Structures are given as C-alpha cells and as structure tokens.
Amino acid sequence: MALRHGHSTQMRGYALLALPLAAVIGACTSCSSSVPQAAPVPSTASSSAPASLPVQSPAAAPSATQPKKATASSAPASAATKTVTNNRSKPTTSPTTSATQGDVTPLSSAAASGSGSASFKQLPGSTPALSASTTALYAAVADRNPKAARKALKAGAELEAQDSRGNTPLMRAVLNRDQKVAKTLINAGALPDAKNSSQDSPFLKASALGLEEVLRSALSHGANVNSVDRLGSTALFLASEEGQVESVRILLQHDVPLDKVNDLGWSALHVAIALGQGSNSSLSIVRLLLAAGANPHLSDPSGSNAFDLAEKRNLTQMLSTLRTSSK
Template sequence: MHRFLALCLMGALSAPWAAPARAQANTSAQTHPSTSAMTSLRLHQAAAANDVSAIRQLLKEGAAIDSRDAQGRTALLVATHGNYVDAARALIEAGANVNAKDDMQDSPYLYAGARGLLEILKMALAHGADLRSTNRYGGTALIPACERGHVETVRTLIAAGVDVNHVNRLGWTGLLEAIILSDGGPRYQQIVQLLIEAKADVNLADKDGVTPLAHARQRGYKTIEKMLTAAGAR
C-alpha cells in the first residue's frame, strides 16, 4: 500500500502539468533579485546621485560597500566618475576600497589621478591607495596626470611617492607624456619642472630610443628644451 502511494506521488510530480509549476517557481526565483542585490544596486544609484543620506542608510541596511555593477564598478568608482566628493567621502570613510578596479582596470584612485579630481585623490591617498597600481596601459596614476596637464595632481602624486620613472606599455614615462602628448604650454612646463625637481631621469628614452630632449626639439618646445638641458639632458 505504501509503495503504491509512493509510486502515485512520483507520477504526479513527473506528470506534464507539474512542469509549468516548477518552471514558474524557477522563473520567479530568477526574476526577483535578492534583497542584498537590490540594496547594492540602490547604493550605486545613490552614489550616482551624490545622495549621502541614502548611502549611509543603505550601508546600515547591509548594502555590500564594494559590490560591482555590470561594468565591474564599485559605488565609490561611480561617485568618482561624477566627481561627487561628498558621496566619495561617505563611502571612503565607511571603508570602501579605493583600489578596486573595474573591467577597464580603473580604480577610484587611478581614475581620480588621471582626471585631476584632486579632492577625491587626496582622500584615496589617505586611505590606502596603492601607488604601484597601474591602469590598462600599464601606467601609474602619475603618467596620465602628466599627459592631461593636471599640475596640482602631479605635485600631489609626486609628494605621495609615486615612481616618477615608471614606464608604461607604450614605453613612456610621465616626463615623455608631458612632452609628446602636450602643447608645450605653461601647464606642461610646470609639470616638466616638477618632474625634474623630483629627480626624473631626463635621459630615459622611449622604446624607439628617442629622448625627452629630442622630442622637445622635434616639437619646437623651446622652454622645455632649455629646462631639460639645464637638468643635464642629452
């Protein structure tokens, strides 16, 4: 008798009309994210809106502070992209990882350095920024800062101890990028001077053997040429 009932039960579960019920249950589970996932999504939204109150409340509710979005970005990196200083401060002070990289190999620290977002950069430096971390081009935060002419960012990164002679995958240092990718104007002259004062190797050539001085001469950057020559460039 018991065996008969068991067989009947097994048959009912395997019957055609049971499949839709199971499928519906599985679909329901897949289309309804967990509470923690929804809370983390809202944290990213709050960061994108620079909503400090919402950030703090969501963290209290258990939002994972370093959870990632579809691009691999943390909420802190989202806030950094918008240069939302208040949101970034709330997240950093709550323990967000300033070195967490997204799918593009950007971290809050690297992105702030590259874009000259000085306030966020200084907070990142004060909360464990990895000075040796590199971007997708193999460059430190200093190299793109030199390229983009962010004088105070360069000054800040040099003072923090970033290697001024680091070479990226293109074969360029910060000094080379401040010449090759610049207009040779006042901002770049200041950056070259900062690098010289920080003991950058003025004779460190690119992968083709072209020196900073040769690049400056090719572009007609007379002021930078004089600065390099005075520092011993050949």
Template sequence: MGARRMLIIGAVAAALLTMTACTAAPHSSLPTQEAAMTDATRDLLTAAAAGDASAVEQALNAGAEIEAQGSGGMTALVAATKGNHVDAARALITAGADVNAKDDIQDSAYLYAGARGHDDILLLTLENGADLTSTNRFGGTALIPASERGLLSTVEILLEAGVDPNHVNNLNWTALHEAIVLGDGSSTYVDVVRALIGGGADVGIPDGDGVLPVDLAKARGYDAVVAELER
C-alpha cells in the first residue's frame, strides 16, 4: 500500500502542476498580444529594435500602435533606447511615444538612457516629459545607476534637470553611496562625487547600516573621495 500511496501522491502532484501551468494568467505586460498585432505594429517593434528610423516612420504612417509592447514588455521606444538607436528613438518621441512607459523589468526610455549613459536619448526624454521621480526596479532614480557606473556627463545632465540627489533606493543607498560602494575610487568617481555634492548631495545621510559616506570611502582607502567629502 505504501508504494501505491506514493504513486497516487505523485500523480496528483503532476496533475496540479499541469493545471497551474494551464490556468496561469497571461503575461500582464502584453496588453497587445503579439498574435493580435497588426503587421504595421510588428514592423514598428522590429524596426525600433534594429534602429531603422525610416522603417519606424513607415510603420507609424501605416497605423502601427506606438505603445504596443513586444518581447519583454518593451515598447518600440524602450527597444530603441536599449539599442541606443538615437534616430529611431527621436522618430518615436516626435510621434508622441511615452518616454515613461516601462517594460517588464521597470525600465523606461528615460530610466534606461540615464542608467546607461545614452545621453542623446536622455536629453530627448527630458525635453518630452520625463518623470524625474520615476524609479527603477531597485527603487532608484536614474541618477543612482548613473553614479554607480561613473557616468559623469549623465550625472551632470540629471542633476541639472532637477533629479533629487538624496533619493534613497531599496538598498538604503543614495547616488553618493553607490558612487562610493560600487565605484573604484578612481578619478572618474572622484569627479562624480564632486558633481553630486555640488548638485546638493547630503554627505550626512548614512546608509542602511548607519555608516556615513565618508566612512565608507575611508574603509575602502579612497583618499581622494574622502577629501571631497571632507571639504
């Protein structure tokens, strides 16, 4: 009876797994299912991902749905931005694409351009309604990953635009914390720290463990960063 009981339990478990898979909700980020897309909309998504601005315009003129979501929940604009296809992104934004529309992993054209230093596209989004308070999947503004990656020109653009330098993300870090903890203390990061402080970053905000930025820098031997923080 023991063996039979195990077989029954196994069969029930397998059936439950099958039922769960069959009844799972459709992908929430694809309100426009690809099977229901028009040819023009499919052409738009393909052209945007390839960076073909001319084909983007042709698809839009043919009636493509500009906010349709394809692979990964990406709109055409997000796809163009992730490829750093400036002309395609410009064509989409000019046609009214939402610069704040997010994909499955909470990337928008604005957030991704800021995080990756795609400054030409970033400026386009800022000129066309970018939400400076918008946050990524880590609860951070565009300024935080830009600081983490040492993208000085991007940091300066975002600060000039008015992004809050003291926003705290889900890791309890500000842009200043990330520039120190995830940076390497090189001259690039010294410049980023200087820009952040000049842009209003509060050197007195501790991380989630109560450690101040200057102490984080000292612990890593980043003397030049320490000097900027102690000015």
C-alpha cells in the first residue's frame, strides 16, 4: 500500500511538471499566429515579376492555421505592395543624370531625344584641311627649298592658305628668315600684308627682323607702309624698336609716316631713344629719322619729348645728336 502510494505520488509530480510546460508551448503557438508580420519590401532583384501583379507578402496570405484576426495585418502589407508597384511604374531620374542634362553635346542630346538631327561642327581654331599641293608647299617652306616651292605652286598650291595660327606660306618663310623662299613666294603673287591671328604680316615682320631683300621685294609688290600691328605700330616703328638700321633706311625711301604714334602714344623716334639705350644702331636710326624730318619736340603720353627721354636716361651722345640735328 505504501509502495503504491509512493508511485502515485511520483506520477502526480510528473503531471504537475507537465502542465506548466504545455501551457508555455500553447502560448508560444498562439503568439506566433496572432502577432502581425511586416510585409517584406521586394528588392530590385525581383523586378522580373510583372508590374501589374501585386506582390503579396506571406503575412497577407490566409492560411488554414492562421486565425481570422490575423488578416488585420494584410492592410499594411497591401499598402506597401501598392507603393512598391507605383514606384516601379514611374521612371526615375538620378541626380547625376539631371545635373548633366544641360551639358551634353549636341550629338549625344540628339541621340537621347531620338530626333536624328545630330550634326558635327568644326571647332574654332582647328587647322583647316589643306590640299596635297598646299601641304607640299608648306613642307618646301619648312625645308627652305625654293625649287620644291615652285613645284608645289605649279601643282596648284594656295599662296594664301593659312595654318592654325593664320600664317601663310610667305609668313612661315619670313619667320624662318628664309629670304630666298620668301622672295619666290612674293614674286609668285603672295600678299606681303596678309595678317595672321596675332595681326602680324610678312611685311611688318620682315621690317622688324631686318630682312632687307624681303622688305624691298614686299615694297615693290605694293606693301602698305601705313599698315600696323595689334599695338598700332608701323613697319618704321618696328624697325626702329629692333635697331634695324637698314630696314629704316629702306623704309625712309618710301612715303612712310614719320611721326605716327602707336596705341601707347610713342613714335619711331621715341622708341629708338627709349629702347635703344644709346647704342650705335639707335644713334644711326635717330640721325636717319631726324634727317628725314621726324619731330623731336613731339611728346609721349607722359609729356616727355625726345630731348627729355635722352636726358632722363643720361644718354649724353644721343642728347648731343638731337641738339645738333635740331639747329
């Protein structure tokens, strides 16, 4: 009897332990089905699904084991589904795309719009296309080859063609100080007053460089003695500035303007004194200019005349020359 009582007592203890455990398991089971679950937001990887079909979350789908009150969570899930669907149907524009929309080239913008009206336009300052004969002429100038230059001209080369800086073949020859090729081109009809993008011409540059043969040839072929560079300086001014005595002598044999001032207000006499610094070439140029009738009393923008300029620089010999020539 005592044994049975002990056994029944032990079984009652097991039962008492099992009851709380069952209650806990039952509570967890009902808890998992009653708590609303958030609808997962579809990722971009699922974009292959048709946009017209709603993406239903597991929480919104009814199941046999789910209580009816769990359907309350289907409303937020459906709203999230509609939001995702609507966002997917609208085209998106990234900030980078919109920021660069105004900076696209005409070709790319036409392609993007599908207009088909895109066209190419040559950029300003690019080297113009030259014919084969004109290219050969430029090559002959670079090689200092008068014979090759004449051959290119016979083949139809353009005398007034311009490179990317506006230099004609004649201007290239003058810059090379090649008097033979330059004279060949002038005799063939090249214009000595054709200006490049810096407003320099073969005639003006030949005066400054002291290319006497080119200068004589240019003058005999109608070079304009009144033409000026970008600072308003004449050929006589440039030759005086650079100390080119023979260029000054040649120019004075023509009707050149003696007292014409440039945009800085200086004449050929002013610049010969101020920049010549009393050198032998500057003294010779001053004598030539005074003998031709240049005005030593003409003032520059600071109010200084030829005498003042020489005195301020302590050019005693220059000052003596001025005084002697002015008597």
